[in-house]
Amino acid sequence: MEKEVLTKIYLLRKLKPSASFVENTKESILQRDAVLATQKKQSVLSEFTGSFVSVFANSVFQSRMAVVGAFMFLFFFGILAYPLLPLNYEYSFVYIPALENGVEREEEIKMVAETDEMMVEVATSKKPIEKNLAELEDVYRNIQRQVLGSMIPAEEKVAVNLTDEDIIDYHLTRIESNDLRKNDERIKKIKEAKDGEDYGDAFNMIVDILSE
């Protein structure tokens, strides 16, 4: 009986893997290190590429954020700055004739400010008004200087860049040579203002005479 069992057991020796499996498995395992090395390289490469893409995306995102941030800054700065910036110009154009007409400065400024809601807060407080008045006087003086300077013909310009004194001298000469104006008391005051380097007053008086 044992022999019969052993015969049956030995039948199992006929169980064998296919030749193709034996060959292919052997080859694939022998190539394993090379395959793993390639996979490792690819993995490192993809990791690097991934991190590069990530860094690139981050930088793009950051630069986008920077652009957005810049826009936001400009937007808010614009909103905050708007009431201050145009207010000066409003004053300058309206204030100049008001000054000439002898209207009180602060009242005039408030009136101008009321034309725009955003300007009211700035205009009604004392400090900005005082500051704006000082600036306005400069602006006014510069305008007068430019207007009076532009009235001098090129052939009569004593210099390329005329000084305040040059401008005053030219107009004083013109006023004094005019029979109707040569006896104006303000000529003396203009001269005094010029000598005292109070060119603003001198310009004012010249403008007054010329605008009559």
Next chain:
Amino acid sequence: MFKRKEKNKRKDFEKIYDTHVEKIFRFVYLKVSSKDDAEDITSKVFIKVWDSLSVEKDLSLKSPKSFLYKVARNLVIDYYRKNRKDPAKEVQDSKTEVSLESVVAPDKEMRADERALLNSEIEEVKKALSLINEDYQNIIIWYYLDELTTSEIADLLDKPESSVRVLIHRAITALRKSLKEKKKKGV
């Protein structure tokens, strides 16, 4: 230095592979139902051999047989654990799944009817084997099919040689009984 080491590794692997691949495949195939699963597990066993050759202490070189069977046995256990299958039932139900024609080595002189008879007999033994205790199965495969010595089996089972000799006797008795029962059921 590196190339020389690499060359030796390939040489060692090829020696182990060529000597043992058929035995390991058979050992695994007798425990699982499908030829594909057997091939898959066999591949994994030899991948472990290759990986172990990369390690300084070459476990597979010291005792290749012992290493291979231990790995194969563990992988078969993992296979059943993962698939939550009963080994004996799996082999019993494997009739329709297993194509012995693709597993039995082709013999040109064998006629078709002889081949069919052989396949049927092999299937009968395989199923009878699957019904006995796992240690007995291993002992029959190792001692009678793969011709391991009692000392090698003792090492694999971590038992004294005397116990192995007793186990061999008990294993063959158990298989005989199993075959007899299968025959009775068949009749």
